[in-house]
Amino acid sequence: MSVGRPTRLFKIAGAAGAVAALLSGCMSTGAGSDGRYAAPIGNAPVTANPTPYSAALVCMADYARRYSLPSPRMAVGRIADYTGTVSADGGRQVTGGASLMAMTALAKAGARQVERYDTSVSEMELRYANNRLIGDEGAGGAEDIQYRRIIAGSVPGSDFYIVGGITEVNYNIRSGGFDVAGGQTTETPLSVAVAGKLFVMNIAIDLRLVQTTTLEVVDVVSYQKQIIGREVSAGVFDFLDGNVFDISAGEGALEPVQLAVRSLIERATVEFMANLYGAPGPEVCLQAGRDPLAGTVSITGGYYPAYPNTDTNNGQTRADPSRWNDSRDGDLRRSRY
Template sequence: MSAGSISRRVRFAGVACAAAALLSGCISAAAGPNGTYATPIGNAPVTANPTPYSAALYCMADYARRYSLPSPRIAVARISDYTGTVSADGGRQITGGASLMTMTALAKSGAHIVERYDTSVSEMELRYANNRLIGDEGPAGPGDTQFRRILAGQVPGSDFYIVGGITEVNYNIRSGGFDAAGGEATSNTPLSVAFAGKSYVMNIAIDLRLVQTTTLEVVDVISYQKQIIGREISAGVFDFLNGNVFDISAGEGGLEPVQLAVRALIERATVEFMANLYGAPGPEVCLGAGPDPLGTVGPTGGYYPAYPNTDTNNGETRADPGRWHDRRDGAVRRSRY
């Protein structure tokens, strides 16, 4: 082996060792003064988590306050994932928190919510109070402890509840892409270049219903779907220069958040539910004047007025799932009361 070859190998080994030392320098075998081995990367702040329909929900709350429209007491039952999809790592592909998203959407719309999803703490304290194990401060102030009393009718009942589930996940509704490569075959320093791009579309759907608690009558039904897009782009270069091999590649990809799509579907359905309960005539109570840019697409599901307000509620506009979308058209704005 020549002296030059040995020297190159020594230099390469030195560079590799230096790179390894640089990478390991960020991690210590002994914990620092703050009790950690390393400082976590990333400093993104906590932000709000709206969807394109959040503004319409806030506007429904403004509409109800402006006209002093009372909200019925609404509970949320289990809204489960009925698709049965499982991710590659074995976990559920679709969120199990759809019920929690629905509660948040109801709160945005100004609804009066009563808890029925998780009553474990209330039920436990009720048992403790029934056995006189829970004490509350008496009228005499600190030191005057009395057992908590159970009063008939102290828990308000719900007027309506929302129940349903995530019913569809359809992968690869349509996909497409390209993959191209080229290079020199006769040159002493061959150069090859490759490009690739892929995209695909999937969708997710929900079916929700609004049920009157006392009669179990289904007064409203919503069925919506949302398409989700994913894409991937990559490029690479392979070359020999002066006996050295260079293989460089780069890429970029993204998938529209699936769980955020579930939240958008739920908020979109909640707008319809609350417009029904408030007796709102339609999107014109919140959105600017002008034609809907999406046009009429089709019915959303069975519709019955929750109250005898057919002449004033949103029944006439229920066949158009594109309304209330205040971010699709820049001319549409949220009303201010």
């Protein structure tokens, strides 16, 4: 026995060394001819980043073009994260780019936009032009350089702007799981363990649509979205001929938090634009011209019509969770987009 055990230990150590040598062969301390130590893994292509409400935004743009509905000039202000949540590694738990998501959503809806979020380049060029430091080619070509003139009224103003914030992150609305283990009581016991966990969290936003010239809040939307996560694992623990084997495997998934924020932004934007275009609701995207979701009372926040369209506006139906969702509203999927 005293001879066999060192032999087994030597074999195990040799096998571990061989695996380590194999792994180290994949890396090098010297850069290759392409200037890299190692090639990155993964080859997934760049794809579009839609949400279940992107189709409704595009449909809203088609509706406006079909009936020649002019879009007011829209701007986006600060849509900040007011939850104060921090992840385990010290970074933000919730995206700080909600304002950028809102600009993309407005573009999908066919809205005319003016930049108000980051005007640093325009302000610098304005200062340079004011000091006659910026020149543009005149009618005579490159030899005819004229300084850029500042013309009063050349910058169009906005009619409405969107502001607000991410106001809620609730981590453990409900959770549950199981953990089952069993084994033998012999000299070489075999143990098996299976575990699973499921939890639900949510995130919420509050957005305002403000008329720029009067600072009147003409529309308010408050939405929340629940997010689900899961973990499943299984393992085997055994002693075999004096050796210990511990084998386990698992799988986990969390619905993307930032994609949930984008979904909230796009759902709110489609409701804002439906109001501004005077659209009654999802039926503008239906072939048959009917809205199976009509009649739901809104509980999403205060509503004030931006235009005198109270009889046909979308204010009374926006609380339905299936409204505008391309995977939940069967009629919307038949729309032209």
